[in-house]
Amino acid sequence: MNETTRLPPQRSRDGTRLHGGYTRILMIILAAVLVSGTATLAVAQHHHSHDMSAPSAPDAREFVKFPPVLVEETLANMRDHLQTLQEIQLQLGMGHPDMAAKLAETRLGMSSLGLHGAAEVSKYMPQGMQDAGTAMHRAASRFAITAQDASVTGDLKPVFAGLAEITAQCVGCHAGYRLK
Numbered sequence: 212m213n214e215t216t217r218l219p220p221q222r223s224r225d226g227t228r229l230h231g232g233y234t235r236i237l238m239i240i241l242a243a244v245l246v247s248g249t250a251t252l253a254v255a256q257h258h259h260s261h262d263m264s265a266p267s268a269p270d271a272r273e274f275v276k277f278p279p280v281l282v283e284e285t286l287a288n289m290r291d292h293l294q295t296l297q298e299i300q301l302q303l304g305m306g307h308p309d310m311a312a313k314l315a316e317t318r319l320g321m322s323s324l325g326l327h328g329a330a331e332v333s334k335y336m337p338q339g340m341q342d343a344g345t346a347m348h349r350a351a352s353r354f355a356i357t358a359q360d361a362s363v364t365g366d367l368k369p370v371f372a373g374l375a376e377i378t379a380q381c382v383g384c385h386a387g388y389r390l391k
């Protein structure tokens with residue numbers, strides 16, 4: 212090893228690079244504090260939503276006025292949607308994609324439209340909300356086909372991708388609209 216290649220480690224001993232190292236560590240600590248600060252803020256906001264006396268966080272969702280009975284029916288349907296996702300995941304975990312397919316089609320897919328009284332509620336929905344609903348039913352029916360295929364091929368990867376596509380429709384509509 213000649214003098215030139217040994218130069219950088221020698222320089223580090225005079226503090227120059229050490230200082231750079233401290234700066235980097237400080238930056239990392241600062242970033243960590245910022246990230247955990249954001250997390251704390253998220254927790255605080257979460258708590259606020261349960262504390263009715265606290266001022267609520269700004270809410271950009273569009274309020275959609277449903278008749279009160281339909282609000283309650285819709286929320287009950289929503290809870291069924293969530294339970295269906297849970298049952299689908301359970302079936303996939305047990306290695307039964309065919310059962311997951313059936314759940315998705317009958318409870319979330321195009322076949323579920325009658326079940327949820329979709330025609331009745333859709334007339335109170337702005338176009339964007341109707342489209343989000345249709346996109347969810349379509350995603351669920353596509354998932355059902357993918358999951359049915361997987362019961363033959365054994366390849367679950369596209370099934371999980373399809374499940375994420377369904378969930379993305381839930382997330383998308385929730386981000387845009389509220390009933391209360």
Ligand code: HEC
Pocket residue numbers: 286287289290292293294296319340341343344347377378380381382384385388389390391
């Ligand atoms: C077309 C729009 C739309 C789609 C698609 C949608 N939701 Fe909702 N969901 C809503 C609205 C609007 C609310 C009421 C939110 C509010 O008023 O704060 C809601 C509320 C809920 C609630 C709360 C129910 C309660 O008792 O308060 C759950 C749980 C839920 N949705 C689950 C789901 C799941 C799971 C999916 C996807 C499989 C889904 N939703 C798809 C619009 C949608």
